[in-house]
Amino acid sequence: MSAISQELLDEVALSRAEYEAIVDRLDREPNPLEIGLFGALWSEHCGYKHTKALLRTLPNTSDRLLVAPGAENAGVVDIGDGYAVAFKIESHNHPSAVEPYEGAATGVGGIVRDILAMGARPMALMNSLRFGLPDDERQRYLLNGVVSGISGYGNCIGVPNVGGEVVFDPSYAGNPLVNAMCVGIIEDAKIMSASADAPGDLLVLVGAKTGRDGIHGASGLASRTFQEQAEMRSAVQVGNPFLEKVLIEACLEAINLPGVVGMQDCGAAGITSAAVEMAERSELGLNIDVAEVPRRENEMSPYEVMLSESQERMLLAVKPGHEERLFELFERWDLDAAIIGTFEAGNQVIVSDGPRQASSTPVVTLTDAPEYQFNSPKPAWLEELQSFDLTALPDLDITPNEALLKLLASPNIASKHTVWRQYDHQVQNNTVISPGGDAALLRIQGTQRALAISTDGNGRLVYLDPRAGAAIAVAEACRNLSCVGAEPVALTDGLNFGNPETPDIQYQLQESIAGISEAAAAFNIPVVSGNASLYNESAGSAVQPTPIIGALGVLEDVGRHANSGFKDKGDVVVMIGSGTPWDNINGLAGSEALSVFHHEVAGKPALDLDLEIRFQQLCRSLIAKGLVKSAHDISQGGVSLAVVESAIQGNIGATIMHDATIHDWVAALFGESQSRIVITCATTDAEVVLNAASKASVPATRIGTVGGDRVRFADLIDLPLETVGDVWLNSFQTATSG
Amino acid sequence: MKFGIVVFPGSWSERDMYYAVSHVLGYQAEYVWHREDKLAGFDAILLPGGFSYGDHLRCGAVAAHSPVMGAIRDFAENGGFVFGSCNGFQILCESGLLPGALIRNDHLEFRCSPGTLRVETSSTPFTSQFSAGDVVSMPISHGEGNYQADDETLATLEASGRIVFRYVDAENRASAEANPNGSRNNIAGITNERGNVLGMMPHPERACESLLGSSDGNPLWQSIAAAVDAGKS
Numbered sequence: 002m003s004a005i006s007q008e009l010l011d012e013v014a015l016s017r018a019e020y021e022a023i024v025d026r027l028d029r030e031p032n033p034l035e036i037g038l039f040g041a042l043w044s045e046h047c048g049y050k051h052t053k054a055l056l057r058t059l060p061n062t063s064d065r066l067l068v069a070p071g072a073e074n075a076g077v078v079d080i081g082d083g084y085a086v087a088f089k090i091e092s093h094n095h096p097s098a099v100e101p102y103e104g105a106a107t108g109v110g111g112i113v114r115d116i117l118a119m120g121a122r123p124m125a126l127m128n129s130l131r132f133g134l135p136d137d138e139r140q141r142y143l144l145n146g147v148v149s150g151i152s153g154y155g156n157c158i159g160v161p162n163v164g165g166e167v168v169f170d171p172s173y174a175g176n177p178l179v180n181a182m183c184v185g186i187i188e189d190a191k192i193m194s195a196s197a198d199a200p201g202d203l204l205v206l207v208g209a210k211t212g213r214d215g216i217h218g219a220s221g222l223a224s225r226t227f228q229e230q231a232e233m234r235s236a237v238q239v240g241n242p243f244l245e246k247v248l249i250e251a252c253l254e255a256i257n258l259p260g261v262v263g264m265q266d267c268g269a270a271g272i273t274s275a276a277v278e279m280a281e282r283s284e285l286g287l288n289i290d291v292a293e294v295p296r297r298e299n300e301m302s303p304y305e306v307m308l309s310e311s312q313e314r315m316l317l318a319v320k321p322g323h324e325e326r327l328f329e330l331f332e333r334w335d336l337d338a339a340i341i342g343t344f345e346a347g348n349q350v351i352v353s354d355g356p357r358q359a360s361s362t363p364v365v366t367l368t369d370a371p372e373y374q375f376n377s378p379k380p381a382w383l384e385e386l387q388s389f390d391l392t393a394l395p396d397l398d399i400t401p402n403e404a405l406l407k408l409l410a411s412p413n414i415a416s417k418h419t420v421w422r423q424y425d426h427q428v429q430n431n432t433v434i435s436p437g438g439d440a441a442l443l444r445i446q447g448t449q450r451a452l453a454i455s456t457d458g459n460g461r462l463v464y465l466d467p468r469a470g471a472a473i474a475v476a477e478a479c480r481n482l483s484c485v486g487a488e489p490v491a492l493t494d495g496l497n498f499g500n501p502e503t504p505d506i507q508y509q510l511q512e513s514i515a516g517i518s519e520a521a522a523a524f525n526i527p528v529v530s531g532n533a534s535l536y537n538e539s540a541g542s543a544v545q546p547t548p549i550i551g552a553l554g555v556l557e558d559v560g561r562h563a564n565s566g567f568k569d570k571g572d573v574v575v576m577i578g579s580g581t582p583w584d585n586i587n588g589l590a591g592s593e594a595l596s597v598f599h600h601e602v603a604g605k606p607a608l609d610l611d612l613e614i615r616f617q618q619l620c621r622s623l624i625a626k627g628l629v630k631s632a633h634d635i636s637q638g639g640v641s642l643a644v645v646e647s648a649i650q651g652n653i654g655a656t657i658m659h660d661a662t663i664h665d666w667v668a669a670l671f672g673e674s675q676s677r678i679v680i681t682c683a684t685t686d687a688e689v690v691l692n693a694a695s696k697a698s699v700p701a702t703r704i705g706t707v708g709g710d711r712v713r714f715a716d717l718i719d720l721p722l723e724t725v726g727d728v729w730l731n732s733f734q735t736a737t738s739g
Numbered sequence: 740m741k742f743g744i745v746v747f748p749g750s751w752s753e754r755d756m757y758y759a760v761s762h763v764l765g766y767q768a769e770y771v772w773h774r775e776d777k778l779a780g781f782d783a784i785l786l787p788g789g790f791s792y793g794d795h796l797r798c799g800a801v802a803a804h805s806p807v808m809g810a811i812r813d814f815a816e817n818g819g820f821v822f823g824s825c826n827g828f829q830i831l832c833e834s835g836l837l838p839g840a841l842i843r844n845d846h847l848e849f850r851c852s853p854g855t856l857r858v859e860t861s862s863t864p865f866t867s868q869f870s871a872g873d874v875v876s877m878p879i880s881h882g883e884g885n886y887q888a889d890d891e892t893l894a895t896l897e898a899s900g901r902i903v904f905r906y907v908d909a910e911n912r913a914s915a916e917a918n919p920n921g922s923r924n925n926i927a928g929i930t931n932e933r934g935n936v937l938g939m940m941p942h943p944e945r946a947c948e949s950l951l952g953s954s955d956g957n958p959l960w961q962s963i964a965a966a967v968d969a970g971k972s
Contacts, residue, residue, distance in 0.1 A: 152849050153849075156851075156880075159789060242790075246748075246790070422848075423848050423850070427880060428752070428788075428880065429754070430755045430758050430951060431951075
């Protein structure tokens with residue numbers, strides 16, 4: 002038994018057993034610097050201790066794959082014409098809980114550098130945000146801080162922010178979720194690796210000077226149960242988006258210089274994680290001299306320099322003799338740069354402070370974090386929630402008209418345009434579909450192609466059935482792509498869960514990843530990158546398990562895409578995926594309607610993956626043939642919301658009539674059963690569309706007509722478009738401005 | 740016809756401007772680094788949007804003192820055409836090439852949205868290919884686009900036809916609802932007294948293809964080219 006104090010172990014978030022394992026592997030006690038290095042590299046955030054085994058089960062092959070998942074900072078897929086795309090989602094939950102503006106801002110900055118490290122020009126951002134209910138002042142403060150942070154940072158770096166999600170649920174009150182996704186494009190498939198080439202290669206640090214900010218960000222904030230503490234504020238970094246913008250341009254120039262062989266971003270755990278990962282990937286040792294690191298504070302110890310999470314820094318591996326031109330380039334951009342180390346033959350990471358050696362540790366020992374496996378049983382409470390009797394719900398004492406307006410006013414459903422308009426979503430001149438559509442669509446300049454991107458994740462559904470709920474997140478993210486006409490080609494996953502040391506969370510984790518795996522395999526697409534954020538708890542209560550799926554789609558002909566707004570009077574409204582517009586009672590499981598009208602989160606969500614695949618293929622082929630005038634996914638709020646949104650976006654009404662019997666109007670109008678979309682087509686094309694559906698064995702039926710200035714659903718709902726528009730467009734602002 | 744497009748550290752519209760004038764319209768274009776103190780071979784100079792030098796101190800304040808701005812001042816004094824949008828407009832005001840100032844939007848938020856503008860005059864080198872009264876769509880994207888000037892300056896601008904673009908609503912009224920940032924008199928763009936320098940907050944370079952929502956910005960570049968041609972013949 003070692004003499005190390007519990008206090009010190011807590012500071013770096015290592016368990017005593019992990020410490021003993023370190024002593025065992027080193028065959029000695031680690032020195033204080035090494036304790037810091039291990040704490041960072043063996044943190045959940047860097048070491049993926051509780052998820053590594055599960056993540057290996059995710060589909061990881063594809064003909065399009067150019068860089069395999071896990072091999073580099075982000076996976077890379079081929080999109081044709083010599084272009085490749087790197088993309089990844091990452092969380093910045095705990096920093097945003099402590100300091101929402103800087104937490105969210107540096108979350109954006111961090112994911113952008115991950116993509117930059119691949120040699121890609123960042124071309125789009127999306128965010129997936131979760132907060133507690135906005136009737137609480139603190140939640141509004143968090144929301145406004147996070148949105149301002151994303152806006153402040155993202156707008157300054159000239160990368161369009163093309164949408165995402167903002168969702169409210171009481172489970173996120175003590176621990177908001179801030180996930181940011183970045184998509185980058187690589188021309189001529191010149192992909193960078195985060196590695197050196199040979200012994201003697203130089204390690205160059207460029208960008209911000211290193212300060213004391215963010216020490217213990219990875220081990221402290223991100224990797225243990227979070228108790229909100231004002232003193233944790235010092236563990237949150239402060240961003241400088243101007244510097245990031247300059248760094249992007251300078252690094253994209255630098256990779257074209259001869260002798261620049263590798264690039265890596267400094268993220269969580271700073272130089273420690275970045276440099277040691279480079280050494281591991283290169284199968285080389287590394288000598289780092291912290292005295293060479295440009296600082297913004299005096300008298301920093303090697304420990305502080307190695308663990309600082311100062312933002313806007315990149316590492317490059319450069320062949321000796323080629324550094325001069327690189328330094329000239331950085332000087333032209335007014336960037337600080339320094340050679341801080343050398344790659345060496347062998348397997349030791351040696352950290353020195355000038356002439357004094359501070360540590361010498363084998364690379365593999367540092368990077369080989371322990372791996373925890375588990376197979377936890379289904380909790381009894383879940384069984385109970387799933388068998389909730391939806392048919393026994395009391396009747397509502399409001400009319401269908403009133404119910405629709407109430408649902409439209411829910412901040413989860415109301416338009417988020419007041420958020421999106423704070424983000425520059427057009428810079429770079431590629432944005433074909435702006436935030437608010439099913440997916441964002443960005444054309445690739447100089448080609449006919451476009452990229453579609455979407456983020457999705459419904460914590461309620463995952464909570465109620467982790468496997469089905471996670472599969473639904475994949476299905477819905479892909480469905481959003483299909484609704485604009487794009488074929489899903491790859492996924493990234495942001496896993497947001499509670500404390501993985503408890504059996505219920507373990508069950509949620511193992512089942513969710515199995516669900517993602519099943520769905521991705523059914524779509525035949527790989528999960529190319531991702532991030533695991535665990536310990537999302539406060540006061541002993543975990544957030545709803547929230548895997549966020551980022552999906553990337555390719556559209557071969559940008560001229561043939563669809564958006565969600567209704568177009569012309571007389572167009573036919575067609576339901577694809579079901580023979581009736583009216584949902585059944587099971588559609589209320591985990592629905593927004595169940596939460597808004599009955600204050601329940603219950604039931605058992607379901608997904609038919611075979612139908613989902615068939616019907617998305619059908620949707621894409623109809624769009625490619627130019628038969629679809631609008632397409633919109635049915636998700637929260639059910640068919641009535643899908644129709645209302647399409648009507649508002651197209652500024653034209655619609656009447657939904659169908660002779661199928663309505664058993665329960667709440668379920669019929671607001672049920673959220675999967676695998677359904679609403680499309681419109683010209684009257685003359687309706688038969689062709691229905692025949693194509695029948696040929697593809699996808700249920701489809703004509704459910705109504707576009708036209709007028711009202712929205713009508715059978716004899717249930719009849720409201721002026723202006724009224725529903727006002728409520729949908731203004732309620733988010735009202736609900737979130739106190 | 741050759742455009743020079745200035746690149747400051749922190750600019751981000753330079754690539755979009757290059758795309759619009761070069762790829763879409765086929766003019767020659769070349770980037771000009773902010774440390775250049777001489778300009779040669781350019782028919783017009785474009786100042787891009789973005790956050791030059793991080794917009795430290797005030798938007799455009801540092802850029803206004805960069806070496807390239809000295810050269811641009813000479814270029815303008817010799818009658819050369821200078822155009823700035825967004826941060827470029829802010830830099831032109833900060834450097835004194837245009838009157839007035841751009842302050843924080845009155846609602847204190849960054850605003851990115853389609854912008855509806857009325858072309859107030861076609862008798863400038865930047866708008867000859869529009870018709871006066873045209874209502875056009877060009878996106879806005881800024882946090883500090885609230886144009887302010889004293890009453891006297893404003894009266895001069897109005898009286899001398901130097902207000903080139905104004906924010907209007909769907910009914911073509913320069914109403915308060917149409918004003919996205921609190922600018923006095925709904926001003927979106929103005930020229931200098933000589934008429935060879937134009938600054939505007941909206942982004943014509945983002946309105947270069949109907950695929951992206953609007954191609955209403957193109958006549959602006961075509962107008963500059965026409966003015967350059969007229970000067971050469």
